[in-house]
Amino acid sequence: MAGIDRQITLRFLSEPADVNFGGKVHGGAVMKWIDLAAYACAAGWSGKYCITAYAGGIRFVQPILVGNIVEVSAKVIYTGKTSMHIGIDVRAGDPKVSERHLTTHCIVIMVAVDEQGQPTPVPEWVPQTENDIHLRDSALRLMEMRKKIGAEMEAHVQK
Template sequence: PTDVNWGGKVHGGTVMKWIDEAAFVCASRYCGKDTVAVFSGGVRFYRPLLIGDLVEVEARLVYTGTKGMHVAVHVRSGDPKGHELNLTTYCLTVMVARDGSGAAVPIPQWVPASEEDRRLHAHVRELLEIRGRAPGNRLPNHLL
């Protein structure tokens, strides 16, 4: 009951929590360290999640800087009796690896392997360039 509104749809904040948790698992598994979200952008809610829907949250690494990892998260949902899940939400989250004291630490560079990986990697580079030109909206160099 706490995850849905009066209209029977899942709260956007609940979906964002799932996105954050999936990005954390993806980034932490990649680098073998604790990670924390430092930026989430491009959040797009395409359609509502309804009570009783089956929900799939997919997170994949698409870019790394020296300490930051860009994780694309897709949320899909649909009728559990059906065979199709539709995209409901998308978000790009930047996670940073950290040590026991909370300081950001270097991570291994990720190299795109497939054509789709290369397309996603190039897309993130374009976003970083756009963000770099926006006044007051620049990410620190270690995330680039």
């Protein structure tokens, strides 16, 4: 049901096919997992098909090793009219112990679309806790920063 589930965690083992030339999990594999978790979270919240509009602030804090258990947690931190800002944390560690360390974090913006691919309204998320208010306010500040960065990036777009 839309507007009920605001977070999801995907759990799985990293595989040899995920490895890069340095012997660690490839950043592109991590980005794919982030996109999958963001979609699952946004679709669960909105009850609609969603597309990725933005992924930013990706920070690769620590490497993920092949054979690690990986947890990709996604949480709605702000909703606009048709968009959802999703906070993502990726944690990993040895599956034989319970400790997981932060490996990656970022923000992904998903947009709900209708059958014609047009943006469609999503349920509003209203923060309930002090931490939720902080996350929402952070998302709003980041939105303002993205507008400024977007204007600066126009100079780099080849026309």
